[in-house]
Amino acid sequence: MSQEVSVDDRMNKLVSLCKRRGFVFQSSEIYGGLKSCYDYGPLGVELKRNVTDNWWRSMVHEREDVVGLDASIIMHPDVWKASGHLDGFSDPLVECMDCHVRFRADKAPRMEPGTEVTFRDAKKKKVTAPVLDRGYVCSDCGSPRLSEERAFNLMFSTHLGPVASEENTVYLRPETAQAMFVNFLNVQQSYRLKIPFGIAQVGKSFRNEITVRHFIFRSCEFEQMEMEFFVEPGSDDEWFEYWKKARLQWYVDLGIDPSNLRLRPHEKDELAHYAKGCSDVEYRFPWGWDELEGIANRTDYDLRKHQEASGKKLEIIDPNREDPNTGKRPFRYLPYVIEPAAGATRAVLAFLLDAYDEEPPSETRKDGRVVLRLHPRVAPIKAAVLPLIKKDENLTARARAIVKEFWGHGINSFYDEKDSIGRRYARQDEAGTPFCLTVDGQTLEEETVTIRYRDDMRQERIEVSQAVDIVRKKVMES
RNA sequence: GCGGGUGUAGCUCAGUGGUAGAGCACUGCCUUGCCAAGGCAGAUGUCGAGGGUUCGAAUCCCUUCACCCGCUCCA
Numbered sequence: 001m002s003q004e005v006s007v008d009d010r011m012n013k014l015v016s017l018c019k020r021r022g023f024v025f026q027s028s029e030i031y032g033g034l035k036s037c038y039d040y041g042p043l044g045v046e047l048k049r050n051v052t053d054n055w056w057r058s059m060v061h062e063r064e065d066v067v068g069l070d071a072s073i074i075m076h077p078d079v080w081k082a083s084g085h086l087d088g089f090s091d092p093l094v095e096c097m098d099c100h101v102r103f104r105a106d107k108a109p110r111m112e113p114g115t116e117v118t119f120r121d122a123k124k125k126k127v128t129a130p131v132l133d134r135g136y137v138c139s140d141c142g143s144p145r146l147s148e149e150r151a152f153n154l155m156f157s158t159h160l161g162p163v164a165s166e167e168n169t170v171y172l173r174p175e176t177a178q179a180m181f182v183n184f185l186n187v188q189q190s191y192r193l194k195i196p197f198g199i200a201q202v203g204k205s206f207r208n209e210i211t212v213r214h215f216i217f218r219s220c221e222f223e224q225m226e227m228e229f230f231v232e233p234g235s236d237d238e239w240f241e242y243w244k245k246a247r248l249q250w251y252v253d254l255g256i257d258p259s260n261l262r263l264r265p266h267e268k269d270e271l272a273h274y275a276k277g278c279s280d281v282e283y284r285f286p287w288g289w290d291e292l293e294g295i296a297n298r299t300d301y302d303l304r305k306h307q308e309a310s311g312k313k314l315e316i317i318d319p320n321r322e323d324p325n326t327g328k329r330p331f332r333y334l335p336y337v338i339e340p341a342a343g344a345t346r347a348v349l350a351f352l353l354d355a356y357d358e359e360p361p362s363e364t365r366k367d368g369r370v371v372l373r374l375h376p377r378v379a380p381i382k383a384a385v386l387p388l389i390k391k392d393e394n395l396t397a398r399a400r401a402i403v404k405e406f407w408g409h410g411i412n413s414f415y416d417e418k419d420s421i422g423r424r425y426a427r428q429d430e431a432g433t434p435f436c437l438t439v440d441g442q443t444l445e446e447e448t449v450t451i452r453y454r455d456d457m458r459q460e461r462i463e464v465s466q467a468v469d470i471v472r473k474k475v476m477e478s
Numbered sequence: 479g480c481g482g483g484u485g486u487a488g489c490u491c492a493g494u495g496g497u498a499g500a501g502c503a504c505u506g507c508c509u510u511g512c513c514a515a516g517g518c519a520g521a522u523g524u525c526g527a528g529g530g531u532u533c534g535a536a537u538c539c540c541u542u543c544a545c546c547c548g549c550u551c552c553a
Contacts, residue, residue, distance in 0.1 A: 012546085020489055020503080026544080032526055033544045140549080154551085175553080210479075210551050224553060280553090287547090294553065343553035367514055389511060422513035429513095438512065450512075457513065 011286045014356050021430055036212035036219040043431055046380030051347050052202045054377055055225045059200045066198035067191055071179030074170050082309035083178050108136035119143045156206045172206040180228040181302040195316055195335055198229035216345050223344035230335035239338045240297045244279050247340045255375030256354050260284040274301035283350040293342035300334040351378055372432030376475040381433040383413040383471050386424050388440040390417040399439040409468050435471055
């Protein structure tokens with residue numbers, strides 16, 4: 001019990017820290033805030049960019065077989081008709097008049113209309129009532145006394161053009177994936193790609209979720225990191241296994257505690273209609289295990305749907321191979337797709353929660369400290385440069401020069417001369433800055449600075465001329 | 479959307495009808511100079527918002543917005 005309270009506490013403390021230090025603010029706060037919308041402050045924007053940049057680097061830049069795409073958020077409405085989002089996103093919801101649970105009509109237990117069913121009402125009394133013509137009962141208590149079905153379209157709609165009308169209704173994308181399918185041949189042909197290959201995209205998606213919860217975990221406007229990997233049918237199982245492993249490892253490599261991560265295969269009844277297999281990368285959030293990323297074997301479902309709906313062939317033509325069925329060249333086929341689809345904003349929350357640590361008071365620090373043990377690669381600021389004494393212009397000038405040198409090498413670093421040195425270290429600990437360089441009298445005499453490590457507060461002296469290299473190596477190699 | 483809870487300074491919170499507060503944080507100066515040191519001075523509030531009751535509302539009533547917990551959905 002006490003543990004649950006402290007876990008709850010951790011989330012609340014993180015939300016406070018996010019606001020206090022400028023990671024995340026509530027959107028439009030001075031107007032009372034807007035549901036589920038959040039803004040990323042000076043440190044938050046750096047962290048989020050580092051997360052997506054590291055994803056891009058690992059998925060696109062460090063591979064021969066994956067290329068990038070940045071597609072428009074508004075797409076032709078037929079795309080969503082073909083993908084099934086226009087239908088599938090209008091889930092009829094029903095509320096139980098007895099237990100007040102809200103559930104999806106299409107997932108409710110079916111019953112023959114007119115059947116007398118016995119269930120317990122709100123006062124737990126046994127009641128009998130006939131099943132309505134709709135032919136289902138409450139998925140929770142079994143009551144047939146239900147509200148009307150109400151359709152909820154989960155896509156945001158707007159109009160393309162100044163006059164609002166049915167004909168020019170368009171939608172904000174509910175996922176980035178469809179742009180990769182629609183552009184499949186454009187990318188493949190322009191870049192002379194051979195199967196297997198992937199198309200990656202990072203960007204915002206929008207869903208009118210029924211319930212939003214858990215800070216930035218589930219919001220109506222969110223950021224995705226998705227990659228569609230096109231493979232020859234038959235090799236899909238192997239690639240599915242490959243990407244499951246690779247994606248889990250990505251989080252581990254960026255410092256998430258492996259004991260807080262797991263791969264959870266979907267149950268058969270949980271699988272989306274298009275998927276042959278799906279596994280979620282889950283993180284142990286304060287409220288329980290929850291999804292960071294889904295890796296799905298989408299088969300040729302999407303390309304087939306778009307091929308049918310658009311009337312354009314989306315097949316790969318391999319002139320050097322014979323069709324296994326006819327024995328003739330070329331071999332034409334629709335590739336299968338393995339999709340690792342990650343939530344970037346969810347990853348940000350996981351990185352923050354996993355890094356959040358409170359140290360009790362110790363000999364060196366009587367107040368204890370709050371420290372974000374972020375991996376150096378995702379840390380918003382890599383190095384803080386601090387003159388030991390503000391009054392000495394020689395020290396401040398030297399420190400500022402060092403910061404400039406870091407900037408010149410593309411390393412985000414920060415200059416701070418305000419308050420005592422201990423207080424400045426504490427501020428950087430809360431910001432997750434892995435390294436502090438302190439410029440003191442010795443610096444001017446022998447061109448050395450102390451480097452102080454966030455995680456264990458250890459200090460050592462290094463040559464100023466090597467500072468950039470040392471920090472860069474620690475950021476890149478750790 | 480349903481049920482329960484919360485909303486007062488940047489953060490954590492006290493304040494149950496009678497002059498809006500504390501700690502930390504923040505700004506300036508002095509002292510100190512390697513882990514949130516001390517002193518002096520200072521600034522800071524639509525008491526979430528709107529309406530009502532009252533001589534008087536942070537406090538009572540109504541409406542609304544946002545957040546948290548459960549149900550539900552998803553990356």
